[in-house]
Amino acid sequence: AQSVAQPEDQVNVAEGNPLTVKCTYSVSGNPYLFWYVQYPNRGLQFLLKYITGDNLVKGSYGFEAEFNKSQTSFHLKKPSALVSDSALYFCAVRVPGAGSYQLTFGKGTKLSVIP
Amino acid sequence: SQTIHQWPATLVQPVGSPLSLECTVEGTSNPNLYWYRQAAGRGLQLLFYSVGIGQISSEVPQNLSASRPQDRQFILSSKKLLLSDSGFYLCAENLGQGSYGYTFGSGTRLTVV
Numbered sequence: 001a002q003s004v005a006q007p008e009d010q011v012n013v014a015e016g017n018p019l020t021v022k023c024t025y026s027v028s029g030n031p032y033l034f035w036y037v038q039y040p041n042r043g044l045q046f047l048l049k050y051i052t053g054d055n056l057v058k059g060s061y062g063f064e065a066e067f068n069k070s071q072t073s074f075h076l077k078k079p080s081a082l083v084s085d086s087a088l089y090f091c092a093v094r095v096p097g098a099g100s101y102q103l104t105f106g107k108g109t110k111l112s113v114i115p
Numbered sequence: 116s117q118t119i120h121q122w123p124a125t126l127v128q129p130v131g132s133p134l135s136l137e138c139t140v141e142g143t144s145n146p147n148l149y150w151y152r153q154a155a156g157r158g159l160q161l162l163f164y165s166v167g168i169g170q171i172s173s174e175v176p177q178n179l180s181a182s183r184p185q186d187r188q189f190i191l192s193s194k195k196l197l198l199s200d201s202g203f204y205l206c207a208e209n210l211g212q213g214s215y216g217y218t219f220g221s222g223t224r225l226t227v228v
Contacts, residue, residue: 107157
Protein backbone atom coordinates (compact mmCIF):
# COMPACT_ATOMS: atom_id res chain seq x y z
CA ALA A 1 0.00 0.00 0.00
CA GLN A 2 1.15 3.51 -0.69
CA SER A 3 1.12 6.31 1.86
CA VAL A 4 2.11 9.92 2.20
CA ALA A 5 3.15 11.75 5.35
CA GLN A 6 3.15 15.49 5.91
CA PRO A 7 4.72 15.70 9.34
CA GLU A 8 3.79 19.32 10.04
CA ASP A 9 0.19 20.40 10.57
CA GLN A 10 1.22 24.02 10.29
CA VAL A 11 4.21 25.99 9.03
CA ASN A 12 4.71 29.66 9.85
CA VAL A 13 7.17 31.76 7.91
CA ALA A 14 7.87 35.47 7.63
CA GLU A 15 7.20 37.19 4.34
CA GLY A 16 10.33 37.23 2.20
CA ASN A 17 11.89 34.24 3.92
CA PRO A 18 12.31 30.87 2.22
CA LEU A 19 9.68 28.27 2.94
CA THR A 20 9.68 24.48 3.02
CA VAL A 21 6.67 22.19 3.36
CA LYS A 22 7.72 18.61 4.00
CA CYS A 23 6.44 15.41 2.43
CA THR A 24 7.64 11.83 2.67
CA TYR A 25 6.15 8.83 0.94
CA SER A 26 6.07 5.07 1.13
CA VAL A 27 5.42 3.08 -2.02
CA SER A 28 6.58 -0.07 -3.72
CA GLY A 29 7.83 0.98 -7.12
CA ASN A 30 8.67 4.30 -8.69
CA PRO A 31 6.17 6.97 -7.69
CA TYR A 32 4.52 9.87 -9.38
CA LEU A 33 4.46 12.72 -6.85
CA PHE A 34 2.25 15.81 -6.80
CA TRP A 35 1.70 19.00 -4.84
CA TYR A 36 -1.63 20.77 -4.65
CA VAL A 37 -2.68 24.02 -2.99
CA GLN A 38 -6.09 24.84 -1.56
CA TYR A 39 -7.33 28.32 -0.72
CA PRO A 40 -10.28 28.67 1.69
CA ASN A 41 -13.55 27.27 0.35
CA ARG A 42 -11.97 26.36 -2.98
CA GLY A 43 -11.01 23.19 -4.76
CA LEU A 44 -7.43 21.97 -4.89
CA GLN A 45 -5.18 23.46 -7.54
CA PHE A 46 -2.25 21.64 -9.12
CA LEU A 47 1.18 23.13 -8.35
CA LEU A 48 3.72 20.68 -9.73
CA LYS A 49 4.56 17.04 -10.24
CA TYR A 50 7.52 14.72 -10.45
CA ILE A 51 7.33 11.91 -12.96
CA THR A 52 10.90 11.16 -13.97
CA GLY A 53 14.11 12.94 -14.87
CA ASP A 54 15.52 15.96 -13.07
CA ASN A 55 14.98 15.69 -9.34
CA LEU A 56 14.23 19.41 -9.04
CA VAL A 57 10.80 20.22 -10.37
CA LYS A 58 9.57 23.76 -10.94
CA GLY A 59 5.89 24.61 -10.80
CA SER A 60 3.37 27.38 -10.56
CA TYR A 61 3.71 30.61 -8.54
CA GLY A 62 7.48 30.20 -8.06
CA PHE A 63 7.24 26.92 -6.17
CA GLU A 64 9.62 24.04 -6.67
CA ALA A 65 10.08 20.61 -5.15
CA GLU A 66 12.99 18.24 -4.88
CA PHE A 67 12.57 14.51 -5.30
CA ASN A 68 14.95 12.56 -3.07
CA LYS A 69 14.69 8.85 -3.68
CA SER A 70 17.05 7.78 -0.91
CA GLN A 71 15.11 9.77 1.68
CA THR A 72 11.74 9.08 0.02
CA SER A 73 10.92 12.75 0.25
CA PHE A 74 9.37 15.38 -1.99
CA HIS A 75 9.58 18.67 -0.09
CA LEU A 76 7.94 21.79 -1.48
CA LYS A 77 10.03 24.95 -1.46
CA LYS A 78 9.94 28.59 -2.41
CA PRO A 79 12.87 31.01 -2.11
CA SER A 80 10.83 33.98 -0.92
CA ALA A 81 7.38 33.59 0.66
CA LEU A 82 4.47 35.90 -0.07
CA VAL A 83 1.48 36.57 2.16
CA SER A 84 -0.67 35.31 -0.71
CA ASP A 85 1.03 31.90 -0.40
CA SER A 86 -0.90 31.31 2.83
CA ALA A 87 -3.04 28.26 2.14
CA LEU A 88 -3.39 24.53 2.74
CA TYR A 89 -0.90 22.36 0.86
CA PHE A 90 -1.32 18.70 -0.02
CA CYS A 91 1.26 16.20 -1.17
CA ALA A 92 0.03 13.18 -3.15
CA VAL A 93 1.49 10.01 -4.63
CA ARG A 94 0.49 7.54 -7.29
CA VAL A 95 2.23 4.40 -8.43
CA PRO A 96 2.02 4.04 -12.21
CA GLY A 97 0.22 0.99 -13.42
CA ALA A 98 -1.75 0.62 -10.20
CA GLY A 99 -5.45 -0.10 -10.68
CA SER A 100 -7.74 2.87 -10.62
CA TYR A 101 -5.08 5.58 -10.88
CA GLN A 102 -6.05 6.98 -7.53
CA LEU A 103 -3.88 9.49 -5.79
CA THR A 104 -3.09 9.00 -2.12
CA PHE A 105 -3.03 12.35 -0.31
CA GLY A 106 -1.25 13.51 2.80
CA LYS A 107 -3.35 15.15 5.51
CA GLY A 108 -2.28 18.63 4.48
CA THR A 109 -0.06 21.37 5.90
CA LYS A 110 -1.37 24.82 6.62
CA LEU A 111 1.11 27.47 5.56
CA SER A 112 0.85 30.89 7.17
CA VAL A 113 3.05 33.66 5.81
CA ILE A 114 3.34 36.47 8.31
CA PRO A 115 3.67 40.03 6.98
CA SER B 116 -7.87 20.64 -20.74
CA GLN B 117 -10.48 19.39 -18.32
CA THR B 118 -13.03 21.52 -16.46
CA ILE B 119 -15.21 20.29 -13.62
CA HIS B 120 -18.45 21.96 -12.65
CA GLN B 121 -19.90 21.42 -9.21
CA TRP B 122 -23.11 22.81 -7.82
CA PRO B 123 -24.36 24.20 -5.66
CA ALA B 124 -21.45 26.05 -4.08
CA THR B 125 -23.11 26.15 -0.67
CA LEU B 126 -26.02 24.26 0.79
CA VAL B 127 -27.78 24.31 4.14
CA GLN B 128 -30.06 21.34 4.73
CA PRO B 129 -32.02 20.10 7.76
CA VAL B 130 -31.30 16.76 9.34
CA GLY B 131 -33.30 14.01 7.67
CA SER B 132 -33.65 15.78 4.34
CA PRO B 133 -32.39 14.31 1.04
CA LEU B 134 -29.26 15.42 -0.77
CA SER B 135 -28.15 15.57 -4.37
CA LEU B 136 -24.84 17.08 -5.41
CA GLU B 137 -23.91 17.09 -9.06
CA CYS B 138 -20.57 17.11 -10.81
CA THR B 139 -20.07 17.35 -14.56
CA VAL B 140 -16.84 17.18 -16.53
CA GLU B 141 -15.94 18.95 -19.76
CA GLY B 142 -13.12 18.29 -22.16
CA THR B 143 -12.54 14.59 -21.79
CA SER B 144 -14.20 11.23 -22.37
CA ASN B 145 -14.32 8.27 -20.03
CA PRO B 146 -12.65 9.98 -17.07
CA ASN B 147 -12.20 8.40 -13.67
CA LEU B 148 -14.37 10.37 -11.26
CA TYR B 149 -14.05 10.79 -7.51
CA TRP B 150 -16.01 12.22 -4.60
CA TYR B 151 -14.03 13.44 -1.61
CA ARG B 152 -15.17 14.95 1.66
CA GLN B 153 -13.05 17.39 3.61
CA ALA B 154 -13.89 18.06 7.24
CA ALA B 155 -12.77 21.21 9.05
CA GLY B 156 -10.50 22.32 6.20
CA ARG B 157 -8.08 19.45 6.58
CA GLY B 158 -7.53 16.01 5.13
CA LEU B 159 -9.37 14.50 2.19
CA GLN B 160 -11.52 11.43 2.67
CA LEU B 161 -12.25 9.45 -0.49
CA LEU B 162 -15.94 8.53 -0.54
CA PHE B 163 -16.57 7.04 -3.98
CA TYR B 164 -14.88 6.58 -7.30
CA SER B 165 -16.07 5.53 -10.73
CA VAL B 166 -14.16 4.22 -13.72
CA GLY B 167 -17.18 4.20 -16.05
CA ILE B 168 -20.93 4.61 -16.44
CA GLY B 169 -22.80 2.71 -13.74
CA GLN B 170 -19.55 1.60 -12.08
CA ILE B 171 -19.26 2.86 -8.52
CA SER B 172 -16.81 1.83 -5.82
CA SER B 173 -17.43 2.84 -2.24
CA GLU B 174 -14.49 3.50 0.00
CA VAL B 175 -16.34 4.32 3.19
CA PRO B 176 -19.68 2.73 4.15
CA GLN B 177 -22.02 5.44 5.32
CA ASN B 178 -25.14 7.42 4.73
CA LEU B 179 -24.20 8.47 1.20
CA SER B 180 -24.42 6.92 -2.24
CA ALA B 181 -23.11 7.83 -5.67
CA SER B 182 -24.27 7.30 -9.22
CA ARG B 183 -22.85 7.85 -12.68
CA PRO B 184 -25.74 7.99 -15.12
CA GLN B 185 -23.68 9.50 -17.94
CA ASP B 186 -20.01 9.41 -18.87
CA ARG B 187 -19.32 12.94 -17.65
CA GLN B 188 -21.81 13.15 -14.77
CA PHE B 189 -21.25 12.04 -11.19
CA ILE B 190 -23.90 12.47 -8.50
CA LEU B 191 -23.60 12.22 -4.73
CA SER B 192 -26.83 11.50 -2.87
CA SER B 193 -28.35 10.81 0.48
CA LYS B 194 -31.89 9.83 1.42
CA LYS B 195 -31.65 11.29 4.93
CA LEU B 196 -28.88 13.63 5.97
CA LEU B 197 -27.14 13.39 9.34
CA LEU B 198 -25.36 16.15 11.20
CA SER B 199 -22.11 14.28 10.58
CA ASP B 200 -22.58 14.66 6.82
CA SER B 201 -21.60 18.33 7.08
CA GLY B 202 -18.39 19.16 5.26
CA PHE B 203 -16.80 20.34 2.07
CA TYR B 204 -17.44 17.98 -0.84
CA LEU B 205 -15.06 17.88 -3.75
CA CYS B 206 -15.41 16.19 -7.09
CA ALA B 207 -12.25 15.24 -8.97
CA GLU B 208 -11.34 13.54 -12.20
CA ASN B 209 -8.34 12.10 -13.94
CA LEU B 210 -7.76 10.56 -17.30
CA GLY B 211 -6.69 7.26 -15.80
CA GLN B 212 -3.52 7.00 -17.80
CA GLY B 213 -0.08 8.44 -18.10
CA SER B 214 1.27 10.86 -15.57
CA TYR B 215 -1.87 12.83 -14.90
CA GLY B 216 -2.94 13.87 -11.46
CA TYR B 217 -6.40 15.11 -10.60
CA THR B 218 -8.44 18.10 -11.65
CA PHE B 219 -10.75 19.26 -8.89
CA GLY B 220 -14.05 21.03 -8.92
CA SER B 221 -14.61 24.12 -6.80
CA GLY B 222 -16.44 22.21 -4.09
CA THR B 223 -19.76 22.32 -2.25
CA ARG B 224 -19.97 23.46 1.35
CA LEU B 225 -22.74 21.41 2.99
CA THR B 226 -24.05 22.35 6.41
CA VAL B 227 -26.59 20.04 7.99
CA VAL B 228 -28.62 21.78 10.70
